[in-house]
Amino acid sequence: MKDQSHTxxxxxxxxxxxxxxxxxxGISGPLIALSAMPIMVLIFWRNLGGALxxxxxxxxxxxxxxxxxxxxxxxxxxxxxxxxxxxxxxxxAMRFTSVAAGTALTALQPxxxxxxxxxxxxxxxxxxxxxxxISFLGVLIITGVDFTISWRAFLGDIAAIICAALSAxxxxxxxxxxxxxxxxxxxxxxxxTCAITALPAIFILSDPIIAFPGVEWLLLLAxxxxxxxxxxxxxxxSLKRVSPAVVSxxxxxEVPVGAIFAWWWLGQIPPLLVIPGIVLLLAGxxxxxxxxxxx
Numbered sequence: 001m002k003d004q005s006h007t008x009x010x011x012x013x014x015x016x017x018x019x020x021x022x023x024x025x026g027i028s029g030p031l032i033a034l035s036a037m038p039i040m041v042l043i044f045w046r047n048l049g050g051a052l053x054x055x056x057x058x059x060x061x062x063x064x065x066x067x068x069x070x071x072x073x074x075x076x077x078x079x080x081x082x083x084x085x086x087x088x089x090x091x092x093a094m095r096f097t098s099v100a101a102g103t104a105l106t107a108l109q110p111x112x113x114x115x116x117x118x119x120x121x122x123x124x125x126x127x128x129x130x131x132x133x134i135s136f137l138g139v140l141i142i143t144g145v146d147f148t149i150s151w152r153a154f155l156g157d158i159a160a161i162i163c164a165a166l167s168a169x170x171x172x173x174x175x176x177x178x179x180x181x182x183x184x185x186x187x188x189x190x191x192x193t194c195a196i197t198a199l200p201a202i203f204i205l206s207d208p209i210i211a212f213p214g215v216e217w218l219l220l221l222a223x224x225x226x227x228x229x230x231x232x233x234x235x236x237x238s239l240k241r242v243s244p245a246v247v248s249x250x251x252x253x254e255v256p257v258g259a260i261f262a263w264w265w266l267g268q269i270p271p272l273l274v275i276p277g278i279v280l281l282l283a284g285x286x287x288x289x290x291x292x293x294x295x
């Protein structure tokens with residue numbers, strides 16, 4: 001595949017894919033906040049549903065015959081483990097703090113990805129560090145305000161930051177896996193692994209796995225078809241052609257979309273003092289991504 005341009009905007013079918021992806025991940029936080037299913041149970045069903053929906057496409061591709069494909073499947077399983085841990089942090093964040101603050105802190109993902117790359121011997125342009133500093137100031141404002149509100153909200157912020165780090169790890173591992181297998185094969189294995197890793201915790205916690213009212217299953221279906229398929233999977237498809245830098249910028253729209261749906265469905269308005277922190281965080285992340293990509 002030829003080198004991607006880090007500044008070229010998406011074209012053709014990638015535009016509706018990314019627009020659908022923004023809507024899909026945007027409704028994720030409010031849906032999780034609305035649901036009363038235990039966290040691990042929600043993770044299990046959401047990812048099992050996603051795996052089953054993608055499995056027919058993966059089986060048709062038959063990408064398990066060569067050594068390269070089998071190695072990529074193992075990397076996909078590792079990505080699924082990282083995804084499971086990411087979801088635990090994200091689900092906790094959505095239930096402990098506001099959707100706007102939680103999704104904004106999750107948007108730190110590209111900064112963590114860059115730090116991983118630097119740790120592995122890569123280079124971060126000096127101009128990009130300015131964006132990281134601005135984002136860090138935004139983090140301090142958000143967590144500081146939430147700490148004054150409640151210990152629970154502050155813990156939600158910490159969970160969101162951890163899940164951003166895990167999301168970056170998931171994307172980096174997934175990018176390696178998708179070099180040798182199709183997105184359908186990758187997502188099937190990753191989602192199935194994520195679902196399986198949730199099972200032990202469900203049994204340890206003795207959480208119910210089926211006995212829920214109908215509204216909970218409707219919320220789950222919305223998560224599977226909206227957030228998992230239209231969100232995560234559409235972005236994975238776009239990464240085949242669109243630069244990760246551009247996708248990272250587009251993903252930031254999850255924050256206002258999630259905040260709008262949280263206000264509409266939950267009547268949830270983030271504390272006024274948190275808003276400047278969110279603006280600084282997103283501005284810093286945008287500056288970081290664009291300065292880094294321009295080098």
